[in-house]
Structures are given as structure tokens and as C-alpha cells.
Amino acid sequence: xxxxxxxxxxxxxxxxxxxxxxxxxxxxxxxxxxxxxxxxxxxxxxxxxxxxxxxxxxxxxxxxxxxxxxxxxxxxxxxxxxxxxxxxxxxxxxxxxxxxxxxxxxxxxxxxxxxxxxxxxxxxxxxxxxxxxxxxxxxxxxxxxxxxxxxxxxxxxxxxxxxxxxxxxxxxxxxxxxxxxxxxxxxxxxxxxxxxxxxxxxxxxxxxx
Numbered sequence: 001x002x003x004x005x006x007x008x009x010x011x012x013x014x015x016x017x018x019x020x021x022x023x024x025x026x027x028x029x030x031x032x033x034x035x036x037x038x039x040x041x042x043x044x045x046x047x048x049x050x051x052x053x054x055x056x057x058x059x060x061x062x063x064x065x066x067x068x069x070x071x072x073x074x075x076x077x078x079x080x081x082x083x084x085x086x087x088x089x090x091x092x093x094x095x096x097x098x099x100x101x102x103x104x105x106x107x108x109x110x111x112x113x114x115x116x117x118x119x120x121x122x123x124x125x126x127x128x129x130x131x132x133x134x135x136x137x138x139x140x141x142x143x144x145x146x147x148x149x150x151x152x153x154x155x156x157x158x159x160x161x162x163x164x165x166x167x168x169x170x171x172x173x174x175x176x177x178x179x180x181x182x183x184x185x186x187x188x189x190x191x192x193x194x195x196x197x198x199x200x201x202x203x204x205x206x207x208x209x
Contacts (some may be wrong), residue, residue, distance in 0.1 A: 001025060002118050004038035006125045006197055014127050017197060019118070020204045028112040028119070034185040039099040051091030054079050060086075066200030106184075111207055113187040122195045124148070125200055129155065131163050138166045143174070146194060154190035156182065158198040179203045 002025050008013045019025070054060070060079030067074050081089040101109075112157050117123045131138045143149045152173045157164055157203065168176050175186055179202040187193060195203070 001162065004118070004123065004125050006127050007146070008127050009129065009142040009145065013148075013192075017125055017200065020208065023111050023204050023207045024114050024118045026111055026115045029108060032105055032109045033112050033184065033188065035101060035105065036113075037188065039101050040183055040185040042097045042099045042131040045097040047095045047097050048095055049092040052086040053089075053091070053125070054081060054087030057085070065172050074116060075180075083145050092186045107207055109184045110182065110187075114182045114193075114207075117187060119191045122191065123195065126194060128193075128198070129157050129164055129196045130161065131167055134163055136167050136170060137172075139164070139171060143171070146192065148192035151191040152189065153194055154186050154193045156193070156195040156199045156203070158196055158202050179206050 001021050002019045003016055004017070004019065005013050006017050008014050041169050054077065057079040060077040064075050064078050065072065075083075077083075077086075079086045081087055114123075126142075129142070138147070143153060150173070152175075154175050154177060155168055156179065165176050168174050175190070177186065179199055182203070
């Protein structure tokens, strides 16, 4: 059972927390992590790309010159793919890139990502992440104290807090999430996984057996 120290927003140790082996202490499954990250990135694609084929390009209805006797290669249309301003051969058309993973795979990927962060010493548990005012300076000071300044950080809070979210969202490289909105890609992509103690318990509840 992983045991991590708990710090306050100033980086001072205030206790420790024992996390679930099932959620934070498994052997990361590299194949499942790859599948989850690939699915996430593919699902971000809109798939609205489109090129015009020779039948969709305006013009080219008349044969540019006669078939024989000119000394030039035979041509049937100035909108054929080999012509400038011609149609595109085998170009992209609108399509869906969506990949669906089953629930067991998604949950295993999430637990693998969380366990990888614990194993790599990249998780920081804070007793409480809160502020009484809309002030980015407060959150910048917290990130500096936690060793996450100028790094990609994922901050997880137990429930929506307008002041915390507003104070964090314009800091470069920082993302905010709730236990129910976490995804494997964001966890693996961050340098520091900063989670409040209450949020860590909620994550355990969500991904428990």
C-alpha cells in the first residue's frame, strides 16, 4: 500500500496518506496505456478535412487538345490530378477517427497511469487546495512551493471551486480536473500530478473494485 506524505499549500509536511494498492499500486500495463492514449488523441480529431477530386473541381469539361498529331501527351481534361489546379487523387475526405475502448480497459489504463505517477515520485498530495480570493499569485506561490513551477502540472480538486479554477486556469502549463473528469493522457502528460487529499479519496472510490 503506497504511503505518501501530505503537504500544505506552502509545501510543509503535515502528515501522510495511505493509498489503495488496487488504484495507485499496480504494475502499469504499457499496452493498455498506449491504447488509451492513442484513443484519446484520435478522438480529438474532428475529421472534417476534405479535398476536391477531379469530378468536383470546376472546369475541365473540354478536351485541351486533340488526341493525336500535336506531339504532346494525350490529355482528357485540365482538371486531371497531374495538372496545376487539377483535382486531388486519393486525398482526404471527411471521416470519423473515433476509437472506443471497453470500460475494463479504460479503468485499467487509469489505474496504470496513477500507479506510474506514484512509482515515478511525480504525485504530490496536498491537504487542501483552496483560496479565499480570485488571485493567480496565490496559486503560483503554491506551485513554486510544490516544485511544479515552470512545469506541466495537473491539479485535481474534489469538487468545482470557482475561485481555485479561476486562479489556476490562466497559468501556462497547468490543467485543472475533477476526479470524475480525469483521463489517462493528461495524467501521463503532466510533470507533476497535484491532488488534494479529498480528491485522492474520491479517485479511490471511483476506481475501486
